[in-house]
Amino acid sequence: MASALDHVAWEACLLEPRRDRALESYARRKMGMPVPSIRYFTSVPWLARALIDLHPEYGLLMHLDQHTADVLTLVVSQENSCRFCYAAQRALLWAQGMSEARIQRVEQNLSRADLVPRTVAAIAFGRSQSRVGPAGAQEALQALRSxxxxxxxxxxIAFTVATTDFLNALSQFLRFPRVHWSRCRNRCTCGCSDL
Incomplete structure (x- = not known):
């Protein structure tokens, strides 16, 4: 199924990718799929590992349910207007087993008026933090408590939002080519299948 993102003009990435098979294999084992963007960070291995290890869906959440975390990553990526990260978040949800139809339902549900108060509060907090940072957190924090x-x-919730902001900022700065993610979703024709 074609996405509106398929028709967006993509700018050139600021860095040239370099292969590091050990790092690429680590990313693939951890995420369960090839991660071509890791090649852009091979010169800074700790940052490359952080890009893989800091995802909330990898056992880092002990109290927050994964559905709320998934919604937050989509909302924060939308809020940041990061088409690269938004596309990557969609691809990760798909790779974790969420169908395209369900992803579209989650996207549509973000604007529904009948969301449960907990989800609305989490979304408000994510948007508030992405827009204004800690200075605007008090009102959204009170909504979470309420x-x-x-x-x-x-x-x-704060960790999920901050991590998503961090990952989005890196992707926006470097301008990752989305084509890698879309190809990986469709049987890995991007050259990463030889990991």
Whole structure:
């Protein structure tokens, strides 16, 4: 199924990718699929590993449910207007087993008026943090408390939002080519299948 993102003009990436088979294999084992963007960070291995290890879906959340974290990553990527990260988040959800139809339903649900208060509060917090950072957190934080989130859940919401902002900022700065993600979703014709 074609996406509107397939018709967006992509700018050239600022860095040339370099192969590091060990790092690429690590990324593939951890994420369960090839990660061509890792090649842009091989000169800074700790950053490359952070790009892989900091995803909330890899056992880093102990209190926040994964559905809320998934919604937050989509909302924050939308809020950042990061088409690269938004495309990557969609691809990751798909790779984790979420169907395209379900991803589209999640996207449509983000603007529904009848969302449960907890989801609305989490979305408001994510948008607030992405727009204005910690200075605007108090009102959104109070909404999280009012919606019944525990302190531990609120910390994990903040972690999910901050991590997504961080990963989005890196991708926007470097201008990753989305074509890698779309090809990986369609049987890896991007050259990464030889990992």
């Amino acid at each position: 919606a019944g989130f525990s302190d531990d859940e609120m910390k994990e």
